[in-house]
Amino acid sequence: MTSTEPTAVNPAAGLSAAESASLDTVVSGLAAGETRWAAMSLAARSALLLSVAAGVAAQAERWVGVAAQAKGLDPGSPLVGEEWISGPYVVLTNLAILQNSITALARGESPLRTTRFGRAPGGRITVPVLPGTPYEALLLHGFSAEAWLRPGVTEEEARSRAGLGQRHPSRTGGVGLVLGAGNITSIPPLDVLYELIAHNRVSVLKLNPVLDALSPVYTDAFAPLIEAGLLSIVSGGAAVGGYLAHHEGVSHVHITGSAATHDVVVFGPGAEGRARHAAGTPLLQKPITSELGGVAPIIVLPGKWSRRDLTFQAEHVATQRLHNGGYNCIAGQVVVLSRDWPQKADFLAALRAALAAAPARPPWYPGSNSRVRDALAAYPSAARLGPDGGRLLIEAGTEDPAALTGVEAFAPVLGVIELGGTGQAFLDAAVTAANEDFLGTLGANILGTPATIRRLGTGFTAALERLRYGTIAVNAWTGVGFLTAAAPWGAFPGHSLTDVQSGIGVVHNAFLLDDTERTIVRGPFRPFPRSAWHGEFALFPKPPWFVSARSAATTTRLLTEFVSRPSWWKTPAIFLAAFRA
Missing domain, CATH: 3.40.605.10 (Aldehyde Dehydrogenase; Chain A, domain 1)
Structure with a gap:
């Protein structure tokens, strides 16, 4: 990673x-x-x-x-x-x-x-991997994940091979x-x-x-x-x-x-x-x-977003790029937008603000500054953001996006590319671009309102099946899949030594599943209480892994103490800290 x-x-x-x-x-x-x-x-x-x-x-x-x-x-x-x-x-x-x-x-x-077990397209069965315990169901309320096994594996085979x-x-x-x-x-x-x-x-x-x-x-x-x-x-x-x-x-x-x-x-x-x-x-x-990492897309589905939706999801995208300083194999690297989305400009403005406002931190990983310089050389018009101007937002526009989609930045560099269309046409184009133009197959992210996803219906499920990525997060960051102990973690299967892309094999996978293909993570589009106001059954506030979460250190310390010795008596303190984010 x-x-x-x-x-x-x-x-x-x-x-x-x-x-x-x-x-x-x-x-x-x-x-x-x-x-x-x-x-x-x-x-x-x-x-x-x-x-x-x-x-x-x-x-x-x-x-x-x-x-x-x-x-x-x-x-x-x-x-x-x-x-x-x-x-x-x-x-x-x-x-x-x-x-x-x-x-x-x-x-x-x-x-x-x-x-x-559940069912997925193509004759696949699915294994729920989050929540795995009653504690997780409460503490990560609104988040879920399932592992898709390879087509044709039966429930009996899954149980006997685990x-x-x-x-x-x-x-x-x-x-x-x-x-x-x-x-x-x-x-x-x-x-x-x-x-x-x-x-x-x-x-x-x-x-x-x-x-x-x-x-x-x-x-x-x-x-x-x-x-x-x-x-x-x-x-x-x-x-x-x-x-x-x-x-x-x-x-x-x-x-x-x-x-x-x-x-x-x-x-x-x-x-x-x-x-x-x-x-x-x-x-x-x-x-x-x-x-081995790769270039993770963040596909943003056009829809009707409120001002608070724009702000929250911009912070979500900023987190996907800036968590750990940007030095994650699963860091979101390229935002895929519809050029026909009426709120495109509003979202980009919110994204610039979120990148600029994220807490300052040193570029601690070796080679970071040179990789930022390389990105700036490829895209001289990039916006330099943050306290020291060390974060780049590259809106490719009509420029060749290959230096964004084909090179893992491993630095605080976020790109934006635009495709035409709305609805299913845009989603299909975005999936094709992610599969054909992006380096690696480790993780992909999709953000969209519940109403938009409902309207897409079976077309959305078909898009998940088409996306050739080891972890796909819907209204969540694929980093949640990394944090889910029972979820298989690795590239989409099929790579070879001479074309290794994001790697060969999986890790984590604490249920010890055989025949794994991918993990699908789902989260709430809005944090609580707005999630409840808009009909999402999710009690989770701003996630503590957000770079903008003010109580992140306290919340995650309490979570760690909890998992070392679980007790329902510890949950109120965790929620109190989480709601101060």
């Missing part, structure tokens, strides 16, 4: 004999841990996850503090809430559902034993290498947990240097896994990653990063790597899975 500059990966160079020997010891130690994991009962595995959750909860405040410092955030800023919700909060929810899935399997039951590696716990997957992300602090541990539970694969986690400061926090939080020989955490640059990726004792690689870095790992650097890529002859002789 991070875009990084490609670095050379050479398995034969860059390390001293002592460094290589140290890494050899790490890999051999994990091989012994794999043996212990194979012999561990499901009940013992469930208990182990509970102890990991206790470790994460104990380190949560320290975790957030270190992450905020690494990203240059004022400890008192509401933006620290981003570190709570995309750090320990999502790891704790993932651990809880994984533990429940393993407990069900230990009883001889499917994780989907009580699931009521569990993945835990259905055959003694069949282990060897020692894996997880090349960790450098932007969102939950990604490295979530990837490790998925490798362990879904694939029975122990891991050496190579941290991205950007998040090296989290190493002691991870070490303490995940001590139960480390002490059991199931996880080892190492630091270092490309030479360390390259040595481990090609190590004979490593059976699998998982990377969260950019497609450029993936290609260097798989094919090698420089001209020789490019030649191997063209010939389809990988240097890496083992399987690799990946999550």
